[in-house]
Amino acid sequence: MKHFLKETDLGPKELGEVFSLAREFKRTRGSVPGTALKGQTWAMIFAKSSTRTRVSFEVGINELGGHPLFLNTHDIQLGRGESVEDTARVLSRFVHGIVIRTFDQEQVERLAAAGSVPVINGLTDFLHPCQIYADAFTAAERWAGPKGDLLGALRGRKIAFLGDTGFNMANSWILGASLFGMRISLAGPAGYEPGTKIQALLKSEGRALDYSFTTDPSEAIQDADIVYTDVWASMGQEDEAKARVAKMRPYAVTAKLFAAAKPDALFMHCLPAHPGEEVEQAVLDNPRSIIFEEAENRLHVQKAILSVLAASRGK
Ligand code: CP
Ligand code: NVA
DSSP states (O other), X not given: OOOBSSXXXXXXXXXXXXXXXXHHHHHHTTTSOOOTTTTOEEEEEESSOOSHHHHHHHHHHHHTTOEEEEEETTTSGGGGTOOHHHHHXXXXXXXXXXXXXXXXXXXXXXXXXHSSSOEEEOOOSSOOHHHHHHHHHHHHHHHHTTTSOHHHHHXXXXXXXXXXXXXXXXXXXXXXXXXXXXXXEEEOOTTOSOOHHHHHHHHHTTOOOOOEEESOHXXXXXXXXXXXXXXXXXXXXXXXXXXXXXXXXXXXXXXHHHTTSOTTOEEEEOSOOOBXXXXXXXXXXSTTBOHHHHHHHHHHHXXXXXXXXXXXXXX
C-alpha cells in the first residue's frame, strides 16, 4: 500500500503513470466516467481553510466513482484531543483512503503509520506535494504540448522561487526540483532561508543539496524558466503578517523583476494570491502567467494520484 505524504513517495514508474493518467483524465473529462474509486469512501480531514484542495479532491473522488467525506477537525474528536493514531485506526475501518490538511507533517506521518488505508498530504507547514505535482504537470504541458514527453520537458529547467523561502511551498519545490531534474534558486530575506528539516530530508533520501539561496532577487531570477512565489504569511502565521511583509517587500514579483527572467518564462503561484504584496496584478494578468491552469490541473493530477494509490491497496 502506498501513501503520498511527500513528493518522493512515488517512484519513477508511478510518477510517469500519474502524469500520463492526468493528461488522459484531462482530455476525456466529462466523456469517460471514472471507476478507480467505485464503491469507495475517502475521508478528507481539514484543520485549515481551503478552496482548491478541498474542491478538487471532492470533485475528483466523485468523478472516479467514489464518495468524499469532508471532516473539519473542529467537528471530529481529533479536534478535542483524540489521538491521531486512534483516529487513523477508527477511520481505517470505515473508509478506503484519507486526505489530510493540517499543521505538522509528523501528524500526517503518524496517521499513515497507524492506519491501514492510503493517506494523501493535502498540505502541511512542511510540504504541499499535490500542488507541486500539479504545478510541474502544468509547466510540462505548456512545454511538451499535447503529445510530447512531459517529464522530459522539465529536465534541466530552472525555477526561481521568491519571497518566503522557508515554508511549505519552498520546501516542496526544493524536493520537487530534485525529483524532476530541475534547477532551483531561491531568494528571500535572511532568517527565512530553507531550514534544516528540508536539508535533513534530502540527505536521508540520498539527494544532493543542490539548491541555491540568495538574498538578491535579481540574482535568483537570471535565466529562470519559471518564476514562482507564494503568500508571505501562510495559514497559521497571521500574527507575523506585518513583520513578514516589511521584510519580504524586496522580493515582490513586479513586472520589472519578471522581465529579468527568460523572455518566455512562466509565472506561477499556488494561490490564493495577495496582489500588491508578493506579486503585482500586472504579473498575475500577464499572458505567461499560468496560475489558473495550475489550479485546474489540481483536479486532473490528484485524480491520477488517487487512482495510483487505490490500485496499490492490498499490495
Ligand atoms: N493552492 C491551494 O492549496 O489552495 P487552497 O488553500 O485553496 O486549497
Ligand atoms: N504557503 C501557503 C500555501 C497555501 C496553498 C499556506 O500554507 O498558507
